[in-house]
Amino acid sequence: MLAERDAIASLAVRDVKSAKAFYEGTLGLTRVADVGGGAVVYKAGHTEIIVYQSEYAGTNKATALAWRVGNDFDAVMRWLGSRGVRFEHYDMPGLKREGDFHVADGRKMAWFKDPDGNIFHITSA
Numbered sequence: 001m002l003a004e005r006d007a008i009a010s011l012a013v014r015d016v017k018s019a020k021a022f023y024e025g026t027l028g029l030t031r032v033a034d035v036g037g038g039a040v041v042y043k044a045g046h047t048e049i050i051v052y053q054s055e056y057a058g059t060n061k062a063t064a065l066a067w068r069v070g071n072d073f074d075a076v077m078r079w080l081g082s083r084g085v086r087f088e089h090y091d092m093p094g095l096k097r098e099g100d101f102h103v104a105d106g107r108k109m110a111w112f113k114d115p116d117g118n119i120f121h122i123t124s125a
Contacts, residue, residue, distance in 0.1 A: 058117025
């Protein structure tokens, strides 16, 4: 049953009001709802992302959300960079770093964080 349903991403932030500036202003996501408790729902493609306040914001040390951007990878990198996004650099087996992005098996990948430390990923795959 769940394989036929869309999943919803949930991201914890310290302050929802401050997070709106990043998610709307920097990432350009569209807010589709404000829900009880101060949570906000954004739309990214067919995905909904719920941003909610939590004392555990930024404690996940792994990727929280990823986007497949295909052949637009370089354009998305430039666009994010022009909006002040700083990219993370990792040393991982099988990855070769080329500037601010990594390459493996012909795929380009990059990671960045929101102001609360949630890790995001874009990939050309």
